[in-house]
Amino acid sequence: MSSSSSSSSSSSSSSSSSLPPQTLKIGIVGFGTFGQFLAKTMIKQGHTTRATSRTDYSQLCHQLDVPFFRDVIPFLEADNDVILICTSILSLSEVLNSMPLRRLKRHMLFVDVLSVKEHPRNVLLQVLPENMDVLCTHPMFGPESGKNGWKDLPLVYEKVRVRDETRCSSFLHIFESEGCRMVEMSCEEHDKVAARSQFLSHSIGRILAEMGIESTSMNTKSFETLVKLKESTTNDSFDLFSGLFIHNRFAQQELMNLEQSFEKVKQRLLKKMSEQQSLSSV
Numbered sequence: 001m002s003s004s005s006s007s008s009s010s011s012s013s014s015s016s017s018s019l020p021p022q023t024l025k026i027g028i029v030g031f032g033t034f035g036q037f038l039a040k041t042m043i044k045q046g047h048t049t050r051a052t053s054r055t056d057y058s059q060l061c062h063q064l065d066v067p068f069f070r071d072v073i074p075f076l077e078a079d080n081d082v083i084l085i086c087t088s089i090l091s092l093s094e095v096l097n098s099m100p101l102r103r104l105k106r107h108m109l110f111v112d113v114l115s116v117k118e119h120p121r122n123v124l125l126q127v128l129p130e131n132m133d134v135l136c137t138h139p140m141f142g143p144e145s146g147k148n149g150w151k152d153l154p155l156v157y158e159k160v161r162v163r164d165e166t167r168c169s170s171f172l173h174i175f176e177s178e179g180c181r182m183v184e185m186s187c188e189e190h191d192k193v194a195a196r197s198q199f200l201s202h203s204i205g206r207i208l209a210e211m212g213i214e215s216t217s218m219n220t221k222s223f224e225t226l227v228k229l230k231e232s233t234t235n236d237s238f239d240l241f242s243g244l245f246i247h248n249r250f251a252q253q254e255l256m257n258l259e260q261s262f263e264k265v266k267q268r269l270l271k272k273m274s275e276q277q278s279l280s281s282v
């Protein structure tokens with residue numbers, strides 16, 4: 001079995017195998033904002049997609065020419081090469097546990113795109129039969145940042161359990177061929193780095209939204225950045241944000257660091273103010 005499960009350092013790498021990429025049949029679980037966004041590029045590249053979701057997306061799927069399955073059993077029994085999990089972080093366990101995965105006969109590659117990585121890796125390894133391949137990915141972009149193409153946007157991935165390298169490379173090629181920066185990294189390393197980058201920026205964006213900051217007629221460039229941060233983070237669902245916290249074991253520490261750093265900056269300001277006041281009173 002060729003399985004690479006513990007690359008602990010991040011590195012840009014090419015995922016290509018020597019064989020030409022295959023056209024894949026991709027079954028998408030969770031056809032919300034992000035599932036739809038990914039499907040459009042996959043369809044454009046000539047892959048076959050089908051979808052299932054909690055909400056009835058039959059009409060939208062009809063327009064996209066994507067077969068929509070209300071019932072998960074025929075969806076799983078269709079001839080999928082890849083099952084692409086695009087559900088929310090919070091619903092992952094519930095969604096996977098509601099599927100008769102242990103009865104699957106066809107060998108498939110299960111891929112997730114969740115914004116945390118240790119959690120889906122653990123759940124997938126727990127619920128899937130041993131003969132299913134597992135690739136954990138995180139496209140570090142979304143419908144807004146990727147609306148003009150995916151060039152140079154990072155795709156972080158770990159080949160958790162991959163026997164069929166050609167099928168896995170063909171899947172990764174979807175991102176490579178759009179110009180993504182391919183970053184192979186362990187799920188643990190991803191979560192450590194993401195807690196200090198993505199979760200932090202989402203938290204600050206949410207705090208700014210809580211404060212109700214708005215663009216003004218005298219924006220500095222830095223303030224414009226803050227307004228954009230507020231807008232981009234609040235465009236994502238609160239489920240996504242809370243998932244980044246609940247299912248990343250490194251996030252709680254970063255929230256505490258943020259709180260302590262805020263307090264330190266505040267104390268420095270108050271100290272300086274009282275020094276100035278004592279000076280002006282002499």
Ligand code: NAP
Nearest residue numbers: 030031032033034053054055087088089091114115142237
């Ligand atoms: P999201 O709010 O994180 O997830 C929405 C999806 O989860 C929908 O497909 C929804 O199904 C499904 N869902 C939510 N609760 C459910 C439940 N109780 N039972 C069954 N299904 C449930 O929003 P998203 O932006 O579409 O993100 C999807 C995934 O992609 C997330 O894991 C996120 O971390 C990841 N991701 C998102 C982005 C991004 O920019 N948005 C970027 C990278 C990765 P219905 O639509 O059928 O209700």
